[in-house]
Amino acid sequence: MADERTTPRRRTPRSDGIRTRQAILDEAARLATVEGLEGLSLARLAERVGMSKSGLFAHFGSKEELQLATVERATAIFTEDVFEPAAEAPNGLERLQALLESFLSYVEVAVFPGGCFFASAVAELDTRSGPVRDRALGVVADWMSALEGAVRDAQAEGLIDPGVEPAQLVFELDAYALLGNGQFVASGSKEALDRARRAIANRLDAVRVARSL
Template sequence: MTAPVRRTRSDGERSRQAILGAAMGLATIEGLEGLSIGGLAAHIGMSKSGLYAHFSSKEELQLAIITAAEDVFATQVVLPARKQPDALSRLTALCERFLSYVDQKVFPGGCFFASAGAELDTHPGPVRDALARSQSTWNDTVIEFVERAQEDGAIRPDEEASQLAFELNAFLHLANDLFVLHQNDLGIERARQAIARRLRTARS
């Protein structure tokens, strides 16, 4: 009796993940607000009732999309950077992995969080709050990487970690904006040069 239950749950989870995979990419093009249950169902070839079996409301779907996008971002950007052998390499890899995440079009509309944040920054509510938490987590991660590099003696102690993180983020997000707008790598390459130059000035 247990085998059919396990199979049903597995099938349901695969269906949910397929929905979220399609929804993340679509949201970077149409926006989280523009993403309707009916439109998403049609996009993935599912009935609206089938989609409602997984998400009872548009807000629940939006929040689930954000959580799924956080997992993708961690897998593509943060976790590979953490595997580097020293703190400065980890900081450099964190920036490079972000640029690769954009350049490889993990999502067709560029960085999911840049897209969603620009769309919903003036729309108070649980969805914006979730995006704000994601942005804070990312910013804290960049600061953490800078501070670890300072502890290793690779970055000067007089560098304010939060300011350096802000500047690196500015390069990264402008590269994303230019890549999405112009569909070429010029912004990505300029960001690489700017980040390398800024880290050279920050080194001990």
């Protein structure tokens, strides 16, 4: 049996250390939507959060580790702000509407100054390989899967035309949302998001099954 005096113990992170790490990652995610994940360096982030580079290095041992942790933090925020509000919707159609509205609201309240974190990350990393790109693309795939699942549920519930191809409908709805995101970030005008909302509503009206009275 190992001598307890010489056996290293795993240190439990202190709550203040966890809060510090989260605050750093919140700033990293905001910075990444403006300057890009590739522009996210320990030195640049240390400057923004008022820490020494060596102090920041204690939290993240490399640039890639910082990037991956930033993506994970952005994922947690996206889950809380977009996925979770739609989870209790009573049917597939309302869940689909709630997901899209939550996305537009997440953009509108400027959670990140560069708009949707993942729209920004994927546009930057789309031609590059590696774990950071793969993780960001995984979140986008989860988003598309959630939308498509809601469409399929709505079709099974008799709320959306069963002849509609779910993947095509989701492609169109996501395109409206992403265009709203991009134009809002570029112009600062909420008119772009209002147009996205109207386009989404019109498209859903076109595929909604008419309910007889």
